[in-house]
């Protein structure tokens with residue numbers, strides 16, 4: 001599902017599966033509305049045929065001077081016209097409702113599937129992201145398929161009705177009109193395959209265009225864009241992507257225009273020939289005035305209805321091809337191998353062992369971890385330190401099983417993490433990630449997301465905030481814990497209860513509070529938990545974290561070596577290999593990388609005092 005080459009066109013069998021799935025989805029979403037829609041469609045389909053016959057009867061009645069039947073015919077004509085108009089409006093409403101209800105279900109199904117992916121790899125795959133975008137766009141397709149099918153059925157009825165009438169006048173001409181629609185169908189199907197392939201090809205350009213547009217409209221990037229004067233640069237890039245996509249769409253539109261113009265010309269020629277023939281036949285007295293009117297209405301009706309049928313068939317085909325992206329995602333297997341019979345995971349007793357763990361993010365990527373052997377003992381704190389890009393955060397991601405080791409294994413009290421359901425493992429872990437999320441939600445929600453049970457328990461949220469030292473800040477916000485931590489939305493519909501923005505350090509404390517809600521978990525992961533804090537706050541938070549960690553198993557990553565010196569074990573990771581391991585004192589005594597980094601940092605904090613007493 002992740003490779004990005006030209007998309008192979010799904011086989012008819014696969015498309016039939018998609019159609020069945022779409023039909024099931026529509027039926028489950030809006031059964032009553034679908035039935036109503038089909039009923040009014042039927043009325044709409046019968047109306048033109050009835051009108052044509054009534055018109056013929058009126059004209060013949062007039063020509064033959066049978067005025068007695070004219071009033072009845074006129075009333076019937078008016079009633080049929082009214083019913084046809086009412087059916088059109090009812091169909092519009094019902095179709096929109098079917099669309100809305102089905103789109104809701106389709107989005108639910110799609111995002112349930114997206115959140116079911118347990119690892120991170122799909123979200124780092126351009127092919128998957130392109131597919132997801134197209135799948136999102138296809139949310140209304142199942143509903144539209146009903147519409148398309150109904151309009152095809154309506155047209156089929158019209159064709160059948162008029163074909164009967166036409167055949168009475170000229171069987172040969174009837175065959176000619178019907179046959180003239182066949183090339184149109186084949187050509188249009190080919191065009192629609194090309195259109196869907198084009199949409200897949202321009203997917204990356206469209207996503208980049210969206211990326212630039214979003215960048216220019218979000219507060220996060222606004223500072224740099226203004227300071228570095230990036231506005232015009234980003235706008236031009238966005239427009240370049242849009243032009244690329246537009247050029248592909250234009251080429252396709254032109255091709256369609258030429259093909260459709262040729263097809264329309266063919267239809268017009270067929271209709272013109274027929275008209276000449278009927279006029280000549282009427283002149284010779286072989287046809288009545290009513291017959292001529294019927295013939296003209298029938299040819300126009302059959303051609304228009306055949307056109308609609310061809311368009312409907314093509315549209316259905318295109319809608320199915322796009323909906324296929326949805327189906328591919330919702331029916332995809334697990335992104336990480338799922339254990340057939342998942343092992344249960346008891347609370348940690350001995351520890352977590354990384355046994356010769358090798359990892360790279362993809363086959364074309366370099367090795368990030370190269371044979372890491374490491375034991376994280378139960379109840380102890382292990383600190384991971386080392387230079388940027390050494391693989392520390394990657395190791396932590398493997399502990400959470402966001403990826404599986406490429407080689408080697410990670411064992412939780414001897415149980416391979418691959419044998420456990422990811423959600424079971426994650427229920428035992430608490431974490432603050434380096435790139436924690438700042439949710440545009442209320443302060444209370446931002447904390448409670450750490451443990452959803454807490455959404456119903458404000459006291460737990462407040463306790464966690466107190467532990468993270470952010471309670472006073474939150475309590476002082478305009479609406480306390482109800483305050484929205486965003487300037488992009490407001491709390492109320494009227495737009496009066498505006499949100500606020502927190503500082504970087506305050507956000508970090510909110511993220512810590514989220515982790516504090518999971519304090520009872522077996523493993524606590526703290527990836528740079530205090531990087532945004534001021535020195536006093538850092539000291540305070542580390543004291544709190546130390547008390548939180550005491551007796552618990554934790555893995556801490558920090559570049560501030562003073563913050564991890566008390567860890568039970570300090571592990572230096574360099575180029576994906578454990579190069580040093582020991583306590584702070586042992587590593588200092590060894591005089592290796594850790595000792596060098598620590599001394600360098602410590603020297604930076606120490607003032608050199610001049611003999612005169614001045615601080616330099």
Ligand SMILES: Nc1ncnc2c1ncn2[C@@H]1O[C@H](COP(=O)(O)OP(=O)(O)OP(=O)(O)O)[C@@H](O)[C@H]1O
Pocket residue numbers: 124361365368386387388389390391392393394395434
């Ligand atoms: N999702 C990813 N896809 C591809 N490569 C990645 C991904 N995440 C990290 N890397 C690469 O893996 C290597 C290790 O990154 P990692 O984030 O684990 O390092 P780190 O030790 O935590 O660094 P830092 O101290 O800067 O946070 C880096 O070279 C990085 O480019």
